[in-house]
Amino acid sequence: MLFLARMDVQFPAHLSAEDVTRMQGLEKEYSQALQQDGRLASIWRVVGEYANYSVFDVESNDELHQILSSFPMYPFMKIKVTPLAKHPNSIR
Ligand SMILES: O=C(O)CC1=CCC(=O)O1
Numbered sequence: 001m002l003f004l005a006r007m008d009v010q011f012p013a014h015l016s017a018e019d020v021t022r023m024q025g026l027e028k029e030y031s032q033a034l035q036q037d038g039r040l041a042s043i044w045r046v047v048g049e050y051a052n053y054s055v056f057d058v059e060s061n062d063e064l065h066q067i068l069s070s071f072p073m074y075p076f077m078k079i080k081v082t083p084l085a086k087h088p089n090s091i092r
Contacts, residue, residue, distance in 0.1 A: 001057070002041070002084040003064055007077045008051040026072035039067060055084075 011020055034040035041055040058064045068079055
């Protein structure tokens, strides 16, 4: 099952720069593991925003929820998920 997720990041003002850097490092590690195993099929930066669009390829809604809620920066992200179906005009 394919899902498009938009993630908007907003760190609280009281978080130190060191904590933000540490979070970003943990996020990168987790994100790259998901990319290695194919569940995070692609991730794109939204130009000019601290946000991304990501395509997930997973078995179920429950699996996607588990993945999203395990992102280290999950408490600091607003996430909007759109389920994707095959377009009838697609050649792939
Ligand atoms: O867009 C970001 O930087 C936050 C994020 C979520 C998953 C990821 O790899 O980065």
